[in-house]
Each structure stands twice: as C-alpha cells, then as structure tokens.
Amino acid sequence: MLKQQIQDDMKTAMKAGDKVRLGVIRLILAAIKQREIDERIELDDPQVLVVLDxxxxxxxxxxxxxxxxxxxxxxxxxxxxxxxxxxxxPTALTDEELTTLLDAAIVSSGAVAMSDMGKVMAIVRPQVQGRADMGAVSAMVKQRLAG
Incomplete structure (x- = not known):
C-alpha cells in the first residue's frame, strides 16, 4: 500500500536525519490522516493518489x-x-497515451457535445489520477468535444 510506503519512508528519513524530506513526508501523512478523519474511512491507494494530486x-x-x-x-x-x-x-502519461485514453472515453461514453463532458471525465479521472494534470486533461476534453 502506498500509505505504508510513505510511513516507511518517514522512518528512513528519521534515521538518516533528513529533516527537510521528513517534514514533507509528515505533511503528506497529515493530509492523508486529515481526510481519513474527516470522512471516517481508511484511504486506499486511489484515494491516497487523490490527496497527493x-x-x-x-x-x-x-x-x-x-x-x-x-x-x-x-x-x-x-x-x-x-x-x-x-x-x-505513478509515472506520468505521455501525450500519446493520454490522447488514446481520452478518445476511448469519448467513444465509450457516446459524448458528442460539451454537455457530455461530465460523462467523459467520470471515465477518464480514475485512469489518469496522479498520472496527469487534471486541469490539462479537462482542457483536452473540452477541445475535443468543442471541435
């Protein structure tokens, strides 16, 4: 699990005396913990990726x-x-991979106009979370549906 890896890295940074890295890792864990407390759930990897994003x-x-x-x-x-x-x-998507995912999502959702953008984003978001800037993805979807 990603959360466990972050906790392990915190211990490693503590042992190494890397105070700057330790501070960042603590910020990450605090954000994860805050969301867990707010929503009264244990975050899984996709949800941790949302927090990191x-x-x-x-x-x-x-x-x-x-x-x-x-x-x-x-x-x-x-x-x-x-x-x-x-x-x-995870490693970032290349432009070609992102274009392929967007085209497939548009086809599978049957989107033909800007009013269908929500359908496309619902399909694309889980696939690209943490691997692409969602603002850029949104702009690409708008461009494809408008043109």
Missing part, C-alpha cells in the same frame, strides 16, 4: 505565486516538496 496542485500554484512575487527562496522550498510528492505518484 491535490497537494501537488497546491504546490504548483504556490510556486507560480512565489515566483511572480520574486520570492525564489520560497518557490525553491515548494519545488522540493513537489519533487518528494511526485516520488509517490
């Missing part, structure tokens, strides 16, 4: 804002956190 998006937004404000020191901290979080995500 959300954390990744937050970090990317922060990097953009810090860079725009000229705070590269803070942006560098966020970049390191992105690197650690990405280490727990």
């Amino acid at each position: 959300k954390m990744l998006k937050q970090r990317r937004d922060s990097i953009t804002q810090y860079s725009a404000a000229g705070r590269e020191d803070l942006a560098d901290v966020e970049r390191f956190e992105v690197e650690v979080i990405q280490g727990y995500l």
